Amino acid sequence: DAKTTQPPSMxxxxxxxxxxxxxxxxxxxNEYVYWYRQIxxxxxxxxxxxxxxxxxxxMASLIITEDRKSSTLILPHATLRDTAVxxxxxxxxxxxxxxxxxxxxxxxxxxxx
Amino acid sequence: DAMVIQNPRYQVTxxxxxxxxxxxxxxxxxxxxxxxxxxxxxxxLLFHYYDKDFxxxxxxxxxxxxxxxxxxxxxxxxxxxxxxxxxxxxxATSRDNQETQYFGPGTRLxxx
Numbered sequence: 001d002a003k004t005t006q007p008p009s010m011x012x013x014x015x016x017x018x019x020x021x022x023x024x025x026x027x028x029x030n031e032y033v034y035w036y037r038q039i040x041x042x043x044x045x046x047x048x049x050x051x052x053x054x055x056x057x058x059m060a061s062l063i064i065t066e067d068r069k070s071s072t073l074i075l076p077h078a079t080l081r082d083t084a085v086x087x088x089x090x091x092x093x094x095x096x097x098x099x100x101x102x103x104x105x106x107x108x109x110x111x112x113x
Numbered sequence: 114d115a116m117v118i119q120n121p122r123y124q125v126t127x128x129x130x131x132x133x134x135x136x137x138x139x140x141x142x143x144x145x146x147x148x149x150x151x152x153x154x155x156x157x158l159l160f161h162y163y164d165k166d167f168x169x170x171x172x173x174x175x176x177x178x179x180x181x182x183x184x185x186x187x188x189x190x191x192x193x194x195x196x197x198x199x200x201x202x203x204x205a206t207s208r209d210n211q212e213t214q215y216f217g218p219g220t221r222l223x224x225x
Contacts, residue, residue, distance in 0.1 A: 043119075101214060103156050
């Protein structure tokens with residue numbers, strides 16, 4: 001089972017920051033937080049991941065709380081093309097597990113003009 | 114650009130008629146994965162290959178099999194598709210088990 005909880009849907013105004021929360025209260029010390037998004041009828045797209053430090057790349061920022069029990073994905077200036085389902089995934093990185101991704105239900109983000 | 118390619122994007126098959134979906138990658142990644150995504154659901158891992166080593170998920174039906182003839186290609190074979198197998202099938206690759214997975218565009222399978 002997925003180890004994350006996300007709100008099922010969110011709205012955001014175009015040009016504003018979109019802040020997508022994720023709870024992962026049972027996360028273990030060696031588990032990473034990954035974010036993917038899936039635009040309708042396309043394959044999931046990798047966004048960002050982190051272990052305990054905040055991370056930023058050209059797509060987004062990831063803020064992880066100090067206790068690691070929750071995180072927030074930030075899209076700084078949302079556009080209509082950011083409308084998608086966003087998946088927060090806690091991933092155990094071990095050889096035996098194959099690094100499998102266990103997707104939860106995700107958050108459906110709608111960016112509105 | 115290096116990428117994960119899935120063909121065809123849409124596949125129609127008949128109930129009980131074997132069907133093969135294909136995935137290729139130009140990333141030279143060691144690991145290839147197959148996920149199934151049914152309508153309005155999240156993707157679910159079916160199996161993966163690490164090089165030539167096949168790893169099946171415990172709850173993947175026997176009806177689903179896979180082949181990886183070389184590093185670049187991986188196939189998903191559905192021996193006797195049922196109506197419940199209609200779904201989007203996603204291929205993903207990663208350089209190693211611990212590395213980020215990159216997904217292809219998916220093949221949507223329709224079973225008539």
